[in-house]
Ligand code: SF4
Ligand code: SF4
């Protein structure tokens with residue numbers, strides 16, 4: 001069928017700079033650049049370009065530029081080019097439109113409408129270069145009250161397992177198989193160096209990475225891939241995955257081509273078979289069922305590890321979170337609508353779920369009202385882009401945040417949204433061995449460590465500016481936030497005052 | 502002695518080592534001039550080998566037993582007894598390419614335009630050889646065989662595998 005889809009990008013090659021070295025040819029995994037044998041010249045099949053910039057950044061003479069095709073349709077606020085082209089794509093494929101990454105739609109980003117406070121005159125700000133700043137966070141269930149031994153003041157209350165993290169930022173679930181072992185290795189090493197945790201995602205943990213167990217969150221999802229006693233016991237935290245912000249309510253599908261021998265062994269499925277994660281966990285149809293799985297996991301690990309439950313932020317997130325806390329979870333992870341994925345139907349990614357900012361506020365408020373906020377730690381995920389977002393999430397009521405997309409961007413990802421094709425030119429979301437080599441874990445870990453280091457320095461600066469010397473003092477303190485350009489209802493749900501008030 | 506070793510597990514076959522080797526051995530040391538103005542172009546002294554997902558670049562191993570030196574008819578190829586570096590003296594080289602055949606690593610490149618054998622000289626004018634300095638994925642290391650951990654990374658005359 002002749003396609004009616006126009007090219008998306010123009011590959012501009014400056015002939016005065018191009019030395020015909022073919023680096024762009026071997027680096028493009030989308031079959032764009034090639035050497036025309038007759039003309040003996042490097043050229044581009046622009047119709048295949050996805051705008052990932054791999055070629056641009058590897059061209060040794062910086063001869064390349066990628067531009068959006070300036071092809072104009074007649075102006076129409078309703079029938080925008082993307083909408084027209086999605087219809088064309090479906091008219092030609094007859095299937096569900098798949099995509100990768102988080103939604104690219106202009107859902108309101110409340111981080112950008114929240115501003116932070118700073119000390120002026122009446123209360124002194126603190127200089128983090130001169131005074132200690134505490135970012136350490138303990139994840140896990142906190143007791144309702146503490147009793148101490150009179151005299152020695154030794155703690156009498158028996159605490160539930162607590163996990164200390166030195167920065168309030170964890171690496172979000174990215175499953176082995178969806179991403180390569182080199183990505184897992186980079187995350188694991190960076191988490192270890194920075195005193196935080198990475199999350200295995202639903203594909204299990206490669207035996208080679210068991211040595212990073214103390215910095216690993218082991219996920220248990222609906223497919224139960226790679227779940228066995230050693231796996232459960234090697235991690236620091238266990239996480240039951242109910243849902244994901246990019247695709248609430250639906251399962252996962254790792255195509256058989258990505259299930260290599262190593263992925264198969266780790267996931268405990270035959271090589272080359274599709275790894276299908278059912279939409280629900282088929283043993284969890286109620287809060288009571290969830291409570292059973294939570295206690296089974298605790299029993300299996302001898303009550304040594306906190307159990308987290310991850311849900312997509314949906315309309316009833318607050319009530320569901322209350323149920324999760326009461327079911328015995330120690331941590332709740334909330335993943336908002338801007339959360340990313342390796343593959344999801346575009347229509348679901350862009351339309352299902354609620355923004356994470358509203359979800360954090362709603363859940364934190366509800367748990368406080370019910371007097372059970374201390375029973376769980378809250379991890380916020382889905383669209384955390386910088387340290388400003390992190391600190392605002394914490395002021396809204398989160399204990400820590402997960403970063404996924406930001407971590408991948410640190411590794412090279414340019415958010416080209418082709419994760420579902422398995423051709424990631426940056427070698428991140430692929431299992432093609434020619435591409436996975438593109439992530440050198442030595443470099444990857446360094447880039448991630450640098451990112452976390454930069455963000456923690458910035459968080460300390462912002463805390464100091466507010467006159468606060470410990471993250472603990474900011475947590476859930478919404479008085480440090482003000483809203484700009486928000487309606488009364490939005491302000492009420494966020495629990496913040498309008499700027500100026 | 503310090504040699505260039507490759508880590509095939511992270512060599513992405515981009516060929517940038519070849520490009521920068523050529524530039525480092527050009528007149529102008531300017532990438533665009535080296536390719537577009539200097540004719541005939543300098544050949545690259547390092548060559549990427551690739552089969553499927555396996556790839557690594559190959560350049561002179563500066564062998565303890567340099568077969569190229571033994572085979573050279575004019576004495577153009579010499580191994581410096583101090584530094585261990587194997588060099589070819591262009592004045593003496595007659596372009597018979599016996600060395601090209603003798604080298605077990607195919608590390609000697611015949612420059613057919615100039616009728617001279619050329620090879621990796623470890624970039625004596627640079628602190629770090631150009632290929633190592635410009636590999637975007639840190640797949641090349643310039644070392645005397647001791648990694649930071651202290652273990653020997655490779656036997657003499659062999660391509661390093663880690
Ligand atoms: S590498 Fe990426 S940006 Fe460059 S031509 Fe290929 S698809 Fe386009
Ligand atoms: S990488 Fe740059 S210089 Fe090399 S062929 Fe491509 S455009 Fe030309």
Ligand code: SF4
Nearest residue numbers: 512513515516518636
């Ligand atoms: S520059 Fe590095 S990654 Fe690229 S081909 Fe050479 S050794 Fe391999």
Ligand code: SF4
Nearest residue numbers: 561562563564569604
């Ligand atoms: S690798 Fe080849 S060129 Fe280099 S010293 Fe050995 S035999 Fe000679």
